[in-house]
């Protein structure tokens with residue numbers, strides 16, 4: 001708070017009390033406490049459908065949770081087992097373009113932290129900028145560029161709760177090296193390594209898809225794929241010490257040339273998700289099987 005001028009910060013961001021209320025509610029419903037969180041991207045909610053011995057909790061039942069408004073995002077938490085591990089799976093995420101503040105988008109990660117989650121596996125649908133990428137490829141995220149973040153739309157903006165993490169957390173180690181290595185090994189085992197890329201994910205605010213000039217700029221800046229999510233989740237997770245592994249499904253090729261007549265659309269994104277659902281599920285399941293927890 002800036003009291004000297006009689007001012008207060010306009011947005012204090014996370015309310016620890018609200019995070020605790022959500023976590024307490026969930027603790028009252030579950031009997032097994034998973035160490036792994038999963039976030040399903042657009043069209044990828046099938047990962048959550050595979051969870052065994054499911055306990056499903058709708059977002060609207062959870063205190064202080066908002067709802068998913070985007071087709072392809074079911075808006076529910078699934079607790080159970082996948083790949084032999086206890087997991088907590090978000091079937092549906094929150095995006096800035098839905099009108100949610102950045103801290104609201106990151107909120108579930110703080111709830112995960114209070115529930116004891118140590119690793120989060122994040123998936124998303126993204127447009128392929130790198131010309132070597134094909135529709136249906138997976139891109140293991142090695143780093144990110146956040147346009148909303150540069151613009152001040154940062155999940156950590158406002159009051160810092162030191163009990164979660166430091167005011168100025170590093171992001172140079174955002175994507176865990178060992179988990180990425182394990183994901184590559186899992187891709188080999190799942191026989192999908194021929195589709196596996198390593199790349200830089202760029203988050204834009206959306207909801208419109210990018211112009212050709214914007215995409216050319218992103219390509220020049222080193223982005224391999226572009227999407228409208230993930231970064232607020234990653235930053236919130238890393239701030240409170242949750243390890244992150246994140247994988248994009250390239251659902252469409254970005255249109256980088258004029259006069260092609262091509263235009264991306266959400267139906268195409270969901271369709272690719274459907275077509276590659278099984279491969280993604282296999283990859284995730286293999287990864288979970290190989291993962292050893294402390």
Ligand SMILES: O=P(O)(O)O[C@@H]1C[C@H](O)[C@@H](CO)O1
Pocket residue numbers: 040041042043070093095123124125126206227228229230265266269
């Ligand atoms: O939630 P993700 O990032 O997987 O969804 C992407 C970005 C937009 O929400 C949508 C565009 O089709 O897919």
